[in-house]
Amino acid sequence: MPDKLEGSLYDYPKYYDLVFGSDWKAEFDFLEECFAKHARGRVKRLFEPACGTGRLLMRFGRAGYEVAGNDLNAKAIDFCNARLRRHQLAESAEVGDMCDFRLKRKACAMFNTINSFRHLGTEAQAVAHLGCVAAGLRRGGIYVLGLHLTPTAGPPESDEESWAARRGQLSVLSRMWSIDLDRRRRRETVGMSFDVYTPTSTRQLLSTIDFRTYTARQMADLIAKVPALEAVATYDFAYDIDKPVSVDPETEDVVFILKKQ
Template sequence: MSLEVINGHLYDYPKYYDLVFGSDWKAEFDFVQDCCKKFVKKPVKRIFEPACGTGRLMYKLADAGFEVAGNDLNPKAVEFCNKRLEKRGHAPTAEVGDMSDFTVKKKFDAAFNMINSFRHLTTEKQAVGHLKCVAEAIKQGGIFILGLHLNPADVGDDYEAEEEWSARRGHLQVNTRLWSMEYHPKTRTELIGFTYDVYTPSKQFRIEDTTTFRCYTRKHMQQLIKKVPEWELVETYDFHYDIDDPIVVDDDTEDVVYILRKK
């Protein structure tokens, strides 16, 4: 049976987005806390998430006793995040805002941006702005946990990538596919296609969307971090999120979590 197709922004469907990207939260949740304990000398009480989306980790950290806040460009995601925080007895601290151009009223002890949200910033100016804004929002000695996929150094015009996975919660199931549609080495941008196949007891449909990511190699990230001297790189990990097993990033490494500390 063919699915009804809806052409829309995935981020406008926070319930489905949260299921797809929020089911596997525990390893990241533990890792954020482990990093705070290992790399910040003072107790971490306040944590910020730029590009927080549905706040899949924010509300878990709030439940654990942290003061949390975040921002995101999508109003529907922010509303979803705040309603969930309020439902669990927390302040609705997510705001609509640009992760490359924001300020905070009171500085935080740590920040995190775990999987590729950073890559939505498609220019070097925006990327630098992001690192500078986060640095300004963090106390001296605080950390920023930044996770993203890198491209191998020898990637060419024929670069292709594809992922598929499923997530289920109760009677709701979403099958997700994402793939590289176009890669432009000169601009370091990649057009990504997304589909959500959504199955509920009463209906089935597909949401189709595209988004553009900026591409980074190991060298690109090294150069970017140097442009924002407020940060020092203290450690690197992969997406296994094992605090006792840091990695050495080479030209073939693809999944990296950078631990940056505010000087």
């Protein structure tokens, strides 16, 4: 039997980064294409709310951008700043709340690509977050926000997925599955496991995550509550800048481009 790891998956940034970091290049390229297509003027300052381990921040920093981010998890922030330091970049990530932050210098663009937004459990928190984003962006700046919507039509997609990642002698097999979906309370409970393998040990981490749910209509209503931000384009997780998508009741994976007016 594997040894059990205690705590949240976010308390193990080394494993989290391995599991979620493999697709960074597709996101990086897509974000740069969004900056060029949708932002006004040259994009040079970036901010990532809920930046986690900084898998994208570090790479944008190496590409010459001025980067910063925040996250509630201190272990993730320590991991992020350590990787920035290793690449001779400023340790610009800090512990902070994505629905309660203020930037000293306005960002040209912000991004949040893998559902972290749905950790905000109430409408008030979500509105506060978008308000902070609007206040922190320069005029013509954009916020690239990716999340899973809850469809209200069409056949459901699979409620379980698994994938593996490896770096050197460390391997992690990850599995995610839906435990409960409460449409009335707008809450989805998701289970996630990490099976961690090294040459000398096998360990397992089991965790549950509560996400707020959004239908296409609910997301549109939310964005309308922050008039300073306008949805100017939408894409899916194929990250094809030449193929924007229309959001309808069957849409699940969506990336909103919100522009500061």
